[in-house]
Amino acid sequence: MHYKSFNIVSNNYSFVIWGLTMHLILLWGVLDVNFHSPIIQELPNVPILKNAPAKRLILFVADGLRFRTFIDAPPKYLKHVMTDRGAWGISHTRMPTESRPGIVAICAGLYEDPSAIFKGWKENPVDFDSIFNQSYVSWAWGSPDIIPMFTRGARDNIHGDSYPAEWQNFDIMHGQIWRLDSWVFDKYIDWLREDAHKYKNVERVVLFLHLLGCDTTGHTAKPYSKEYVDNMNYVDRKIEEVVQMTENFFGDNGTAYIFTSDHGMTDWGSHGSGSTDETETPLIVWGAGINAFNFRQNVEQVDITPLISALIGAPIPINNEGVLPWQYLSITNLKYVNHALLNNLKQLTYQVKTNRKMNCEDNGFADWREIELDNKISILDKDSETEDSNEKLKKIIDGIKLAKKSLIYFRQYQRKRFLLYLSVIWLGWITLLFFKISGVNRPIVNSFILLTTDCVFIAIVITIFITHKGCNNWRLPCYAFLATISSWLAIRSIIIVGMLCVTVVQRILQKNARNLFSWTALCLAVFPLLPVVEPYPRVYIIILSIYVVTVMVALKMQSKYRKAIEIFRLITTGLIYVEFIDGRSWISWTILLTTPLHIFTYSTQLRKRLQGIMLGLFCPLVLLSASYEPFFFIILALHLSCWSESNASSIQDYQSNKNPLTIEELLKAMLYTLLCFFGTGNMASISSFDPSWTRHFVTVFSPFTMFLLILLKLSIPLMLIGCTSHTLGSSNMFLGVLLLGDCLSLPLMYYVTPQGSWLDIGSAISRFTIAISLPCFIVLLHYLSYPLITFCPNKLKFYTNLKKTVLYKRHI
Template structure:
């Protein structure tokens, strides 16, 4: 069994990693011939202002007094330049947005493994191609364009990462720091001949990254006064910088200005997904080579923004990040046509390199070229486009170049995903084989469903073994001659031994089929229908949280179709009540949208009230353990009170812009650390240990809560306590002759394996309940498949300075706490039902693998990035569930069975 679990873990790591090899590979191509526009550019220098986290509506709208929120930018729109909305793409994060703006392509998805902070693959960019670039702003953004770049033509000036403090009194200093240092830089340039000559070169870029708006949005929400006032500060700062630059360069008319944003932000202060408030960002440009404002009477946009912003008479031109917006250019038609022709050639070069790479790696008779863009068609389009330019048919040339770009991009996608179907088939074969083998192992070793003869070890057929060995050699040879990556060998060869293990159990398969045929057809259909319906509900809950509500309502009705309603009325009523109460949470909005500290306080008071009831019951007991238990409960109650105090005072301090109090920060970290230790000091009696785990978990969870979610683990734990009692009541098997009371049971490190029983059909339901409760822990208070479900305010009791990895770890622990509570309850269920954890875990493994297979088929590689990213994250979550369950099971076993003894305590006091 140990060998099986080790192999199973390795197999699931392979299946988990396959999604990155199939979908998370870099689409970037290297080795192209550079392409250049033959005509001189209209501007010598570019000044790029990027207001991080700025929404389009927040910039363009009027304030409460009817005045423009950004008067300088509005003046540019009306008198000097062009404007529109930039449509960003998912993931709406700072790094992908800046890569699209500066490098001209949508983010390399393999960067997700680096947390959007590092360059997994080198790429070219506007900054890299410049003669000189000077940039000011956040170290996270500036360094990614300077890292790995040869030469010394890129200069970055960043403030300390500690300056990005969400709890600071005034975070607009992140923007004023940039403006002040830019002014100092140009003042120094006047007195430094070397620097003066550099800033007067051609092809130079000044990049100003402004993070204050984003930080204020996270800390106070985009509807706050802080966020809106920060926009005015940015507007004033840009006005000063523009005036200074025009004076410095003597109004030579050779400077182009762009003001935009990398992404927007939701009303609740987050970004990452595809909500319009996250994807609609402002784009305003003026200066050399940019069209002047164009007055129009009718516009093509049918949204209500234009009238709301009072910009319906100024032509709006929307753009998409990463695509050359030639309609903004104020130049000759020849220049526009040549620019599009160069752009088309650049993308066509990428297509050619990608096609050559794939063609060289595949046997000629297996290679299928992209038929929509053959070599003859490429030459034909290029010849026509060049002919149109010579004939001064510039619009026709631009149109033809856009068609070529469209076809080349489709071709790039075709070759990038060329091996996807082949790899997918092999992964599915491995999936189905592994699930089949795990099912056969349960039937053979842990149930009474087969005849005794099937459990005898039989030698596999030599012919079968030789056939699979020959197949493996053939597959390996096929991959070798095509020079495939080493991971391809794993995906293609892994199904072979798995299916060999399945087919060698042919006798078990026969016995199981005979057993299934003993069921009446109607009963068999009913079992299959219920099982399939349960799996589909679990799958649908990843897309629609409210399906969990439907499932919990069905759970509440369960006692009515069993004997529980008559043999355990009080337990049945408790089960119904807490199932319906828990069913409310998936109907609530995602955590973070409406923070309410008073709900957190209410959750803490309920925990204290419950603790008082337990303390009262302890005082009624008369044994020598009472002092120890009472002291521990009082310490844990004090921890709850301190957590409530810290949450309330931290929230009040941040509202007053006084930052995070050091005392609160110390108490928070101590409470979090003690939450791992205090449960180990409690007795190992089932109820006492589980209640101690709940108190310690709640003290940490309260510190990480901002609203109603603080009630979630409490309600979930109450249902888990009832579940333990329900499972003991439902255990009515002939082999179980003795049943202890739940209150007298103890967790033990080495359970008596002689008390374990074989699996029964009802154990499938128990395994399903566990998976359902785990999925409820996933989506009960939010959708962790979407990054904007997280609320950074939930970690403000621990730190306010931006630290993505530390904040991510804290939020991950917040997510894991409900999992730990469920897994600890599962330990108790195994104890009360006399069932081996290994046997029940095997059924959980099969259920989660069936779900994972669903999501593997539901993975999308077309449509919006939101659809693609969500489908991939669902698969990753389910695959992670199987792997993480091993860790959680070990953690739950540690929390429930281990006991720390205080120094000097006599051994006679051991429980």
């Protein structure tokens, strides 16, 4: 018997550890799949282009300048450039429309690095290639949130400077609103006067001016305001001044200019989502090597990177996803345009090959897409100089389209494989959990069948590691291995297919239920319909609930000593709530921290112990309540008492009650758990609570302490449910809640995405995280409630004395 009990306990602990491991693996896996950096290091570089049309390029980025405001009242100089001197269009950004990902898209051709979520979206956690790395020398001036991304840890060819972070003040009433932009322009003019002569004949020079004024003004005065337009016109005048000074200094017509923005802005001064005002920004290009045309030519934001590279002849950054907008380049040298496009094709093809290899399939053989791209590049490289340039241009463009589609395909294919492995892992765990809570005994299966099953899975594991040998992407074989192990454990549990139909519906409602049960059930059904608890306390409702419980204690409790103690606790709690007594110093905390000791003084006879639990938890709940929460707790306690009275009458009876989980019990667990969340103001209390709710414990703002107190308040009804569930039947009851929560988290796993606005990304992560972690928290509360209903200090004292007596007799 001892060994049998030991084995049961060991199996339970093993099951709990395995379940916790599965939850952690799935949570980590979903985040890893969706937010793993797409940046690939050590890709080959395409060659430098000879005879580039521009020696240097100046990039102006007006942060937060939306296209609609710009085009409705275009500033004077840039309007002249659009109509007479250069090319222009809309640069379409991709969500999230924020400064950091927008600047990276412009300067590196790389969309948002989703792994930046683990650093709060503040910086790119992985080093990436950019136009500054590929230039001969670069200078950058602007915001301290942007410039360090490119200068931190960079080579000696990148120089940058930023103004103090304190200057980024959104209060336009203090200081000049153009201060940020004027500092940047002054820095460039200083460079032109002091250092530019050293690089007068140097090629592949990039100068980056990040102008934050429009963004700051838009957030405060809004993008339709006079201040916003004035800031835009100020930038326009300074750009005209910069261009004139630059042309006068160099005098070689070898400078190209690009003006654009990283993101737009809504009418109310926000950005980050995907509205047209946020995703449409102006793009104006003029100077050396530019094809002047007076019509709109739209591009994707990442297309600006290969455009910069083509203008100065620099290699395209290795992780660039953009396509060179060749229409912006001068058509007088179509041969150079073809060379630049061919470089773009080669650079995209390098990414296609590497992403295909990361799938770890048939590494010795190329995919048909890869073969076709190699053939196209080989033919284009061998083309004679006499071939028609227009025909060659069409072939290169077709190749680039194939490369873009192939790159998207291999990235999506890799993600689908990861999600498939995670789904198999999770389905295996759900299967094990189902059989655990169903209490079904597995039939005796022929040992030969089990041995065959084991051999098959061993062969699968060996095959996985052989096929993934030499694969650089170690994540794929690891997830595949875990999926195999999870499937193996599940299949050993379901060798007999008919076992899935063992659990049947027995009954939904109890027969011969008491009237109190029916009335309390109707009352509980009303609470989820009530409005969410407001931050302003309704003192009269709280005092009324204390009065009701006091009357119940006075009428129902037999022991005069215990009756006096309970009434004293209730009166003290009421005086604290009406602030007749200041409980912050020690009284409120004493009531809270002595609650378990108070409960343990009650008999372990289940009816009395549940009464003690209800009265013990009531006072702390009152001190944290603002409205009808105590009444919900009172009615819930009365309702649950109807369940417990029809079940076991002692702890010993409970401990022998190990029946399999039934559908009725599963419905109870789900119903009451949801009722606890939506009957007391719901989970919104955590994110929208008012500090006044915890005023009887702490008034100095302390987010961590306040959060724990509100979490305790939400947990108190669940603890009551957990204690009562120990008398309702199976000890596996709340594992059913875990099963249903895990089943819900499986489809939510596919809605987690690294694309879209930060709100979309954050909401998807939140839904999945809550679905996978909340059931675990509920089960944890269920097991933590076990000591409340079973612990007895008197029995502990008896066992201690017994042990001392035995030792004394042995000594004698």
